[in-house]
Amino acid sequence: KAGVTQTPRYLIKTRGQQVTLSCSPISGHRSVSWYQQTPGQGLQFLFEYFSETQRNKGNFPGRFSGRQFSNSRSEMNVSTLELGDSALYLCASSRDGWDSPLHFGNGTRLTVT
Amino acid sequence: EDKVVQSPLSLVVHEGDTVTLNCSYEVTNFRSLLWYKQEKKAPTFLFMLTSSGIEKKSGRLSSILDKKELSSILNITATQTGDSAIYLCAVVSNTGNQFYFGTGTSLTVIP
Numbered sequence: 001k002a003g004v005t006q007t008p009r010y011l012i013k014t015r016g017q018q019v020t021l022s023c024s025p026i027s028g029h030r031s032v033s034w035y036q037q038t039p040g041q042g043l044q045f046l047f048e049y050f051s052e053t054q055r056n057k058g059n060f061p062g063r064f065s066g067r068q069f070s071n072s073r074s075e076m077n078v079s080t081l082e083l084g085d086s087a088l089y090l091c092a093s094s095r096d097g098w099d100s101p102l103h104f105g106n107g108t109r110l111t112v113t
Numbered sequence: 114e115d116k117v118v119q120s121p122l123s124l125v126v127h128e129g130d131t132v133t134l135n136c137s138y139e140v141t142n143f144r145s146l147l148w149y150k151q152e153k154k155a156p157t158f159l160f161m162l163t164s165s166g167i168e169k170k171s172g173r174l175s176s177i178l179d180k181k182e183l184s185s186i187l188n189i190t191a192t193q194t195g196d197s198a199i200y201l202c203a204v205v206s207n208t209g210n211q212f213y214f215g216t217g218t219s220l221t222v223i224p
Contacts, residue, residue: 004155033212042216043156043201056211090155098205101147101161102212106154 001026004105006091012111018079021108025072025093031055032074033102034066037088046089049074050096078110086112115140117204119215127223130192134218136202137184146178146185149201151217156201159187192222 005024013019025032034046045058049068066076072093078085088109092102120135136146145163149156160169162178162185169176173190189196199217206213 035214043203043214045211045213048211058211088154098144098207101158102203103158104149104155 004091004093004103006089006105006108008108009106010109010111012113013081014113015081015083017081018077019081019110021076021078021089021091021110023074023076023091023093023105025074025091026103029093029095029103030072031094031096032068032072033092033094034074034076035090035092036060037090037107038086043090046076081112083112086110115204115206115213117202117213117215119200119202119218121218122216123219123221125221125223126192128192128194130222131188131190132192132220134187134189134200134202134220135184136187136204136215137182138202138204138213139183140204140206140213142207143180143183144205144207147203147205147212148176148185148187149203151199151201152197159200189220192220194222194224196220197222 007022031050033048035043037043047057052068063079068074088107090107092104094100117138147161148159160176167178175188178185199219201217202215203212
């Protein structure tokens, strides 16, 4: 069974630009969550989607948005990039969200210059 | 505010040693606690502990949940260099509907 796939693996952008990250969950998983990981803050929850609906959202500004498609694939968009957005962005999928463990992709390393 | 605290922040041991990693939480309406191992990129799932399953074991790794003390430990016996990684603890609440992660414990096993 294929794991969670994230693309691209690496991204370099400049301040003010916008970026879209993609995540394909494990087949059969309907919940997709996004996390930002930085050395000082650890994993910070961005949002979670289930059956194309955003069920929960973390404490990030409105520049961070996401969506989920009918095939459960998800995208995350960050507009007006800031230097502080440089991080590893991890996507995780699970069968139902809360009663089964998250399975993570390898992440997208975003560098903002 | 819900939070998860892991200790120690980092640990260096020699091969063959036994280590104990700690995770304490303040989460309203606890649902479950999970342990993950992160080596290079993707955290990989180790254990899930709930009220109905407070102890798990897999090979040299084991974990116990103490709901009274709001904490969990992860034990690794006879450590190997391949155990070097960041170990993450996450807690799920019924009300928050999200996974709250600690900042992790960085374990380095020296040959």
